[in-house]
Structure formats: structure tokens, C-alpha cells
Amino acid sequence: MTKHLSAYKISVSVMVFIGLSIMVGTGIIICQNLTNICHQNFQSQANIRSQQLQKEITHYLTQRTRILNDLAQLSVFSQAVLQPEQSAEEAQSLMNSWQLLGKHYPLYLLDFEGDVIRSSENNESVFVMHPTIKSLLKEELDQNVDLIKQAPNPRIRLSVAVKHNNHTEGALITELPMTEAYESLLQLLGPSEGLQIFHHNDELTYLGPNIPQAFQQKIELGKGFWANIYFDYAPFIKTRNQALARYLLIAFIVSVLITTVGFLIINYLLIKPLSSLETHMSQCTLMSSIKAPPKLIVQEFYNLKILFDNLVSSLESRHKNLEDVNTEMEQLVQQRTIELTDKIHELQKMSQFKSHFFANMSHEIRTPMNAIYGYTTLLQELELDEQAKNYSESIHQSTQSLLAIINDVLDFTKILEENSELNLRVFNFNELLRNLEKLFSESCESKSLKLNFTLLDEPNVWVKGDKDRIRQVMVNLISNSIKFTPNGHIDIISQYHDDTNNALINIQIKDSGSGIPPLKLKKLMHFLNEKTPLSEESGLGLKISQDLLKQMDSELSIRSTEKQGSTFEFELRLEKITQTATSKKVPIDFSILGYMPDILVVDDNRINLELVRDCLKDLPVNCHLTSSGKGALDFIKSNPTDLILMDCQMPQMDGFEATNKLRELGVDIPIIAFSANAFQDNIDECYKVGMNDYIVKPFEKHIFLEKILTWLKQTNTQTDN
Numbered sequence: 078m079t080k081h082l083s084a085y086k087i088s089v090s091v092m093v094f095i096g097l098s099i100m101v102g103t104g105i106i107i108c109q110n111l112t113n114i115c116h117q118n119f120q121s122q123a124n125i126r127s128q129q130l131q132k133e134i135t136h137y138l139t140q141r142t143r144i145l146n147d148l149a150q151l152s153v154f155s156q157a158v159l160q161p162e163q164s165a166e167e168a169q170s171l172m173n174s175w176q177l178l179g180k181h182y183p184l185y186l187l188d189f190e191g192d193v194i195r196s197s198e199n200n201e202s203v204f205v206m207h208p209t210i211k212s213l214l215k216e217e218l219d220q221n222v223d224l225i226k227q228a229p230n231p232r233i234r235l236s237v238a239v240k241h242n243n244h245t246e247g248a249l250i251t252e253l254p255m256t257e258a259y260e261s262l263l264q265l266l267g268p269s270e271g272l273q274i275f276h277h278n279d280e281l282t283y284l285g286p287n288i289p290q291a292f293q294q295k296i297e298l299g300k301g302f303w304a305n306i307y308f309d310y311a312p313f314i315k316t317r318n319q320a321l322a323r324y325l326l327i328a329f330i331v332s333v334l335i336t337t338v339g340f341l342i343i344n345y346l347l348i349k350p351l352s353s354l355e356t357h358m359s360q361c362t363l364m365s366s367i368k369a370p371p372k373l374i375v376q377e378f379y380n381l382k383i384l385f386d387n388l389v390s391s392l393e394s395r396h397k398n399l400e401d402v403n404t405e406m407e408q409l410v411q412q413r414t415i416e417l418t419d420k421i422h423e424l425q426k427m428s429q430f431k432s433h434f435f436a437n438m439s440h441e442i443r444t445p446m447n448a449i450y451g452y453t454t455l456l457q458e459l460e461l462d463e464q465a466k467n468y469s470e471s472i473h474q475s476t477q478s479l480l481a482i483i484n485d486v487l488d489f490t491k492i493l494e495e496n497s498e499l500n501l502r503v504f505n506f507n508e509l510l511r512n513l514e515k516l517f518s519e520s521c522e523s524k525s526l527k528l529n530f531t532l533l534d535e536p537n538v539w540v541k542g543d544k545d546r547i548r549q550v551m552v553n554l555i556s557n558s559i560k561f562t563p564n565g566h567i568d569i570i571s572q573y574h575d576d577t578n579n580a581l582i583n584i585q586i587k588d589s590g591s592g593i594p595p596l597k598l599k600k601l602m603h604f605l606n607e608k609t610p611l612s613e614e615s616g617l618g619l620k621i622s623q624d625l626l627k628q629m630d631s632e633l634s635i636r637s638t639e640k641q642g643s644t645f646e647f648e649l650r651l652e653k654i655t656q657t658a659t660s661k662k663v664p665i666d667f668s669i670l671g672y673m674p675d676i677l678v679v680d681d682n683r684i685n686l687e688l689v690r691d692c693l694k695d696l697p698v699n700c701h702l703t704s705s706g707k708g709a710l711d712f713i714k715s716n717p718t719d720l721i722l723m724d725c726q727m728p729q730m731d732g733f734e735a736t737n738k739l740r741e742l743g744v745d746i747p748i749i750a751f752s753a754n755a756f757q758d759n760i761d762e763c764y765k766v767g768m769n770d771y772i773v774k775p776f777e778k779h780i781f782l783e784k785i786l787t788w789l790k791q792t793n794t795q796t797d798n
Contacts, residue, residue, distance in 0.1 A: 092337075092339045099328075099332045103328040111317060111321055119310075120292075123292055123308050126267075126270075126306070128296075130266075130272070131297070131298065133265050134262060134265070134304070135298060137262070138298070141177060141235055144178070145177070145220075145235050146220055149239050152241075153167050153168050157186060161188075168186065172184040172186065172196070173197050177253075182252065183252055186248075189214055189245070191211060209236070210250070213236055214238075219237065222300040222302075223236075223300065223301075234251075237249055262274075266284060268286070269288070270285055270308060271283065271306070272305075273307070276302055277301050288307050288308075288310075289311075292307070293306070294306045449775075451691075451692065454778045475516070499542075500545060501542060502541065502542075502543075502544060503540070503541050505537070510533075513555065521567065524562075524563070526564065526565065526566060527565070527567070529568045530569045532571060533571050533573040538580060539653075539654040540652060541651060541654050542629070550625050550626060553618035554645045556618065558586055558587075558643070559588075561588070561590040561643075565588070565590070567588045568585075569585070570587065579653055580652075581649070583646070583647075584647055586645045587642065590642050590643060605619060631647050631649055633645060633647050634646050667698060670697075670790065670793055671793075674720060674789050675699045675701065675717055676701065676718075676722065676785070677701045677702075677709060677712060677713070677716075677722070678690070679705070679709045680722075680727070685724070686702045690702060696782075701716070705728070706730030706735030706738075710735060718746060720748075720785060720789055721747070722785075723736060723751055724751050733766045737766045739767075746792065747788040749771070749785070750772065752772075752773065769788065770784060
């Protein structure tokens with residue numbers, strides 16, 4: 078035990094020093110904070126008491142002044158001033174009998190000149206004129222309180238104006254002995270409070286007990302009166318000292334506890350481990366050969382140094398091992414990075430291949446669709462019988478539906494990546510519903526199904542939205558209901574709600590089909606709401622419909638009862654448009670140009686060339702056809718041309734290369750891209766090489782002609798300028 082005595086002494090000394098420092102510091106902090114808190118509390122109470130005394134003393138004077146003012150309002154006093162002889166007896170009687178709070182006080186009635194014309198019988202003092210009375214008679218004041226310092230009986234004088242028709246005709250004055258006022262004020266004071274009263278700079282008196290340790294507070298009483306209130310400070314000091322003694326005792330106990338606990342902790346964490354470490358290491362040959370140098374304060378610390386040297390050696394060895402592991406990890410990460418880079422390049426190639434595949438598919442499918450759609454439009458312009466019109470209308474609408482399906486299939490990757498954009502335009506919603514009713518009426522009749530369409534309550538609802546996608550959603554849902562309904566009915570219910578600038582349109586598609594079992598319905602909703610691949614449970618139509626609705630800030634809900642039918646519901650918030658015109662198209666008039674423009678059509682597909690020629694044949698234009706980009710260059714060099722319709726994908730020289738060469742030759746006429754590729758990358762490339770506009774196949778004839786006329790008019794205007 079004597080071997081480790083130095084360590085125990087040092088630990089005890091350190092903890093005693095820390096305990097004393099904590100106790101002294103805590104005592105100083107407690108003393109300062111406690112004094113400040115008690116002083117603030119005492120001052121707050123003194124302020125409240127000072128305000129209370131100020132209010133009570135002020136009330137003492139204002140109450141008596143108000144009573145005297147009520148007496149002066151009696152007409153007998155104004156008559157006594159104006160006609161002393163007539164009202165003298167009545168005024169004198171009132172003055173003799175008047176009491177102020179049950180006591181008689183002398184009364185003086187002064188005329189306008191300041192002369193005393195009446196006084197009460199109990200008046201034993203000599204009236205002394207004061208400058209404030211003259212101010213009262215000059216209508217500078219209505220009432221006043223002043224002090225008469227006449228020895229041996231100082232008095233408080235209350236004076237109020239006697240008025241007639243709002244003009245001061247005299248004054249009514251009473252005088253209260255100061256001794257009586259002092260007695261009243263003394264009753265307001267507490268046992269440990271003193272009041273020193275002043276008038277201007279003159280001390281009048283001191284009321285209350287003598288307070289050796291006092292807290293002073295000044296209050297204003299008005300009319301030149303003010304006072305110092307003295308509060309006994311001894312109770313505050315006593316309370317503070319008692320609290321201070323309690324807190325210091327607690328601080329001492331806490332300091333002792335901290336010192337004891339600290340010593341135990343040091344003993345447990347430092348002294349005992351050092352002793353144990355020294356004992357074990359002394360058994361080693363290495364430790365037995367090492368002796369502490371002379372004048373060493375603590376043997377254990379020297380032994381601890383030896384341990385730290387060993388630890389440093391061990392850490393250096395581990396550091397070397399970690400460097401080796403780190404080198405291996407870097408090599409492994411580098412290898413993984415190379416593998417991931419190769420995978421990324423492979424995925425990029427696959428993505429480029431996919432984009433190229435979809436672009437080619439779009440072009441190959443839209444090209445024949447352009448002919449079907451275009452010639453159907455031309456067929457509808459002919460004079461047909463009713464049955465032929467219905468057939469052509471059905472073909473036209475079916476073509477539109479097929480085109481919308483193709484657009485959605487080709488754009489499906491963009492839908493999954495949330496990159497597709499909405500094509501907003503103005504349309505009549507009831508007209509869209511009527512077209513859908515015509516489209517599905519025959520298919521329902523073929524299955525003996527009853528098709529019920531409920532139009533919107535508003536007969537003329539014009540909205541702004543993506544008409545094609547809304548139509549595609551409804552086509553998918555109605556087709557799905559017809560497919561799974563062997564007999565019964567299909568109801569399409571539309572409801573309209575006005576919401577300031579927006580139109581809320583609720584669509585319900587109800588069928589009496591076989592319904593969906595609950596478990597299968599749960600799986601179906603999971604596939605529709607999650608970003609998962611298509612499966613047998615979901616199907617292409619419902620999945621695309623859900624994704625399209627989400628793009629329009631809506632969502633598809635499905636309710637179904639097995640063997641009773643299903644209900645598909647969604648709600649659209651569309652911008653409401655005030656539309657007064659009908660959906661009838663305005664005719665395109667090329668005669669306003671004043672000349673027959675020459676239009677060159679460049680396309681490698683013969684049917685597309687013939688279709689454009691047929692669309693333009695009844696118009697005052699010269700239409701020229703060529704099947705290649707090189708043919709377009711040869712034609713432009715030798716023939717005047719006002720506008721070019723340029724296909725993009727052609728053999729040998731495509732539309733991009735042909736346009737680039739035309740611009741290099743200085744040809745600045747409008748060139749409109751005329752392509753079946755509807756991807757944005759292709760459209761951007763057209764503008765990049767110098768094309769002015771873009772028309773996607775299949776095209777609406779009206780929009781097609783309108784765009785051509787717009788560019789011809791613009792070119793004509795620039796030529797005139």
C-alpha cells in the first residue's frame with residue numbers, strides 16, 4: 078500500500094482543490110444572482126405600492142375638488158355674484174350649511190374682480206389672495222389646488238370657477254387644514270412605510286415611522302406636490318440572507334459529494350488500473366530490468382509510459398496492415414468501377430438502340446396511317462349517301478383511335494420515365510362524348526349491349542386540356558367494359574362542377590359484366606399504382622390509362638363486385654374557356670395571296686405524294702412532286718418555288734441533308750418538315766438544320782392547309798416590304 082501512496086495523495090489533493098473551487102464559485106454566483114432576484118422582486122413590489130399610494134393620495138384631493146365643483150355649479154352662486162342683493166340670503170344659507178365629507182370647512186365666494194363678497198359663518202381665518210385665483214378668474218383654469226403656508230396653520234386651498242353661460246363670473250374657495258390632511262394620509266401608510274411630502278422644493282412634513290434602512294421611491298401628486306415614499310429594506314435583507322444560507326449549505330454538500338465521487342472515479346479509472354498494470358508488468362523480464370529514474374513524482378505514470386510505447390508500436394503495425402488492406406480495396410473498387418462503366422456503356426447502347434427502334438417503328442407505322450387518315454378525310458368531303466357517311470365517319474374515328482393507341486405505345490417509355498408532355502388545346506367536352514358514343518354504338522349493338530351516355534349538364538362546355546389523352550383513356554376503359562360484359566348495359570355518366578376558373582368533370586364508366594374478385598382487384602390496383610412492369614393482372618390499356626391520368630393530376634379508381642359489374646371513375650380539373658364560337662372550322666382561303674404559289678412536295682412514298690396533291694388540287698396553287706432530296710435540289714435550281722414540304726427519312730439523301738444544302742445555296746423560302754417521326758429529338762434536329770416548321774403524319778387537313786397558308790402569307794409580306 079505504501080508503494081502507491083503518492084498517487085492517492087495527488088488524487089485527493091486534486092479533488093479537494095476542485096471541490097473548494099466549485100464551492101467558492103457556486104457561492105459567488107448564488108450570492109450575486111440571489112441578490113439581484115430579491116432586489117428586483119422588492120423593487121417590483123415597491124413600484125406597485127408606490128402607484129397604489131399615488132392613486133389614493135391623488136384621489137384624496139380630486140374627490141374633494143369634485144365635491145366643491147358640484148356645489149359651484151348651483152345657479153344660486155352665479156346669481157349671488159351677478160346680483161348680490163337678490164341672492165345674498167340663499168347663497169349665505171348654503172355656505173353656512175355646506176359640509177365636505179361630513180365636516181364644516183370655511184367657504185369664500187369671490188366676484189370677478191377677486192373680492193370676497195360672501196364667506197361662511199365658521200370662517201376664522203383671514204383670506205389670502207393667490208396668483209392662481211386670478212388665473213381662475215381670467216378663465217385660464219377651471220379649478221386649482223394650492224398651498225397656503227401661513228403660520229401657524231398651513232392650509233390646502235381648493236378653488237373652482239363659478240360660471241354663468243359658460244363664462245367665469247367668480248370663484249368658490251374652501252380651505253382644508255394640513256394637519257387634517259396629514260392624518261388622512263397617515264392612515265393610508267403601512268407599518269413599515271414612510272412618506273415625506275414636498276411642495277415644489279419645500280419639505281412640508283414626514284409621516285410614518287423612522288426607517289434606518291429604507292428603499293426610496295418618488296411619486297408625483299400634481300399641482301406642485303410630490304413625495305418620497307420610504308420602504309423598510311430590513312425584511313428584504315433578512316429574507317435574502319436566509320435563502321443565501323440555505324443555498325450555500327446545499328452548495329457545500331454538493332461540493333463534498335462531487336469531491337468524493339470524483340475521488341472514487343479517479344481511483345477506479347486511474348489508480349487501480351495503474352497498480353494492476355504495474356503488478357502484471359513487473360512480473361515480466363522486460364519490466365523487471367526497467368527502473369524509474371530518480372526524482373519521479375509518481376511511479377505509476379512512468380510505468381504507464383512504457384505501456385504507451387508498446388501501444389504505439391502495436392498501432393504502427395496495425396496502421397501498416399490497414400494500408401495494405403486499403404490498397405487492396407482501392408484495386409477492387411477500381412476493378413468494380415471499370416465493370417460498372419462497361420455496364421453503363423452497354424445500357425446506353427441499348428437505350429440508343431431502343432430510341433432508334435421506336436423512331437423507325439413510329440415512321441413505318443405512321444406512313445401508311447397517313448394515307449388511311451388522309452383519304453378518309455377527303456372521302457368525307459364528297460357527297461355521299463347517309464350510310465356511306467356513317468361508314469366513312471366510323472373509319473375516320475377508328476383511325477383516330479388507332480393513331481392514339483400507336484402514339485401511347487410508342488411513347489410508353491416516356492410515360493414510365495415521366496418525361497412525356499401534355500398537348501393542351503381548347504375543345505368541347507360534350508362533342509368529345511358524342512363522338513365516343515358514335516364510335517362504340519355499333520360494337521355494343523353487335524353484343525346486344527345497351528350503351529347509355531350521359532352528357533354534361535352544361536350544354537356548351539369548352540375546356541383546355543389534352544383532348545387526345547382524355548379520349549384515349551375513355552376509349553381504353555369503355556373497350557375494357559365491352560370486352561368483359563357479355564350482356565346487360567354500359568353506362569357512361571359525366572358530371573360537371575364549376576370551380577371559379579376551372580371545370581371539374583367527373584367520369585364514371587359502369588358495366589354489368591362479370592366483375593373482378595377482391596384478391597385480383599387488390600393485385601390490379603397494386604400494379605396500376607406502382608412503377609412495375611406490365612403483367613397479366615394489369616394489361617396495357619389500364620396501365621396506360623392510369624399513367625396518363627397521373628400526368629393530368631388525376632387518378633383512376635376501380636370498384637367492382639364479382640358477378641355484378643365494375644365501375645371505373647376519375648375526375649379531371651381542366652381550365653374553363655369562355656367559347657362563343659362553334660366547333661365549325663373556318664374555310665381556308667388561298668385567294669387572299671393574290672397569286673398562285675408554287676409548292677414542292679418531297680417524299681419517297683408515292684401514296685403520300687398523291688395524298689398531298691389531292692389535298693391541294695382544288696386550291697389555287699401549283700403542286701410539284703419529287704421523291705428524293707437530290708430531286709428537290711435539282712428542281713429548286715431551275716424552277717421558282719415558294720414553299721417546300723420536306724420528308725425527313727428518305728434513301729440516298731434524307732431531308733436533313735437536303736435542307737442543309739439548300740440553306741448553303743442561299744435558298745431562304747419556308748421549308749416545312751413533313752415526317753412520320755413524332756419524337757422530340759427529330760423535331761429539334763429539323764429546326765437545327767434550318768427548317769421553319771413541322772407537320773406530323775398523319776395530319777389534319779385543316780391544320781395542314783392553315784399552316785401552309787400562314788407561311789405563304791408571311792413570305793408574301795416580307796417580299797412586299
